[in-house]
Amino acid sequence: MFNPDKYLTVKWQMGARVYPILDCYGLVHEVRKDLGLETWPDFNGVVSDDGGMNREAQLFRSKVSECQSQEGAVAACFNHQLVVHLAIVVNIDGQLMVMESQKGTNVTIMTVQRFERRYRNQVRYFK
Template identity: 50%
Template sequence: MLNADKYCSVVWLKGGRSYPNLDCFGIVNEIRRDLGLPEWPEFSGVTKDDGGLDREARNLMKSLRACEAAEGAGVACFSGSVVTHVGIVVNLDGELRVAECNPKTNVTFLPLSRFKSRFVKVEFWE
């Protein structure tokens, strides 16, 4: 069971990979650790600037399997054909939500349908 209260102290930091300073990819690995799942590569210094997030996400997807939304699944979010954001599916109180980390709002846990409506395309990976 994920302790969502832990993430109230997270502050968004571009390129952040060390709790409590995380960005969208940083929150994915932090939650994967908390769920007892293997970590994915850290991608230290990778941000969406200059297509870095898109490039590294696509490379990682080559070693993963596309899946349906389920707890622990990574979420790739597309604007057009480019991955511009990532998150992770969590189960909070019996409801699947997407955990994400953004500037100003820090960590949020949005219901799947609300999260998906913000992007051109959303894919789930394990």
């Protein structure tokens, strides 16, 4: 069973992929592992600041399929056509929520609707 409390001690750091220090994709990677889902590449060293996240996301896109928000789906946030942030959908007490890791706030969990509003509905989900 998924335990969201594990992530409340996570500290955000750009490019971090090893729990308990995780950036947005590091969190996605760790949660997917905990959910028992297929492991995605860890993209070690890839960060959004230099456009690396967008470049790797576009290359990896052929290996995933777009879907509706569902447990384990990766939420990709776009600014026009550029991927600028990633998060993951989790099921907490029967409700779909989005978990993200960001500078200054570390890990936050919110409803799918709030997350989509926050990113001005420029969110697409992939599995």
